[in-house]
Amino acid sequence: xxxxxxxxxxxxxxxxxxxxxxxxxxxxxxxxxxxxxxxxxxxxxxxxxxxxxxxxxxxxxxxxxxxxxxxxxxxxxxxxxxxxxxxxxxxxxxxxxxxxxxxxxxxxxxxxxx
Amino acid sequence: xxxxxxxxxxxxxxxxxxxxxxxxxxxxxxxxxxxxxxxxxxxxxxxxxxxxxxxxxxxxxxxxxxxxxxxxxxxxxxxxxxxxxxxxxxxxxxxxxxxxxxxxxxxxxxxxxxxxx
Numbered sequence: 001x002x003x004x005x006x007x008x009x010x011x012x013x014x015x016x017x018x019x020x021x022x023x024x025x026x027x028x029x030x031x032x033x034x035x036x037x038x039x040x041x042x043x044x045x046x047x048x049x050x051x052x053x054x055x056x057x058x059x060x061x062x063x064x065x066x067x068x069x070x071x072x073x074x075x076x077x078x079x080x081x082x083x084x085x086x087x088x089x090x091x092x093x094x095x096x097x098x099x100x101x102x103x104x105x106x107x108x109x110x111x112x113x114x
Numbered sequence: 115x116x117x118x119x120x121x122x123x124x125x126x127x128x129x130x131x132x133x134x135x136x137x138x139x140x141x142x143x144x145x146x147x148x149x150x151x152x153x154x155x156x157x158x159x160x161x162x163x164x165x166x167x168x169x170x171x172x173x174x175x176x177x178x179x180x181x182x183x184x185x186x187x188x189x190x191x192x193x194x195x196x197x198x199x200x201x202x203x204x205x206x207x208x209x210x211x212x213x214x215x216x217x218x219x220x221x222x223x224x225x226x227x228x229x230x231x
Binding site: 045091101105106 | 156158159221222223224225
């Protein structure tokens, strides 16, 4: 069965600090996809990134970066120089090859304090 | 930019009433989904729908729930007889295609908050 663990329930940082959100996944599939979504206080789900299991290149997008380590089944998310607007719940998710069977992690609530 | 739209944004209903939540997926998408998020908890998969039939469903998606695509554009979730524990945010999502080479990106609507009294 597929499973996503986000061990950090809540994190608080002060603005401009870097913060890393951990995600560990379990799957028996050889082809799968990993995602991060942001859920701001307004409640909607905002897509951040998708990574397939064959692409272990790390990715950087502005202040966001992702570290995919297949050997440890982890897909961690780092926000550099955090801002108050980054305050949200962040969900890591895993899907099978067909884009179905999406499993979300429990989420990490990030609070960035001014 | 194309988006998934959901109506209503918030519905309050009495226990035992039927509720229909509506979604308009992105027009060229073929896979449709409903998810549920009880307040403060994680997002849970309910059901996926492709080619006019359910392709996967979770244990949560019992006989009280049904989905349909009545007119080729709307994708609806019906709860036949609501219970207090059905109070949650319901998210609709769509994706372009499945299989190898799919984009894999789920586009989510903004959610419909259901409050059952």
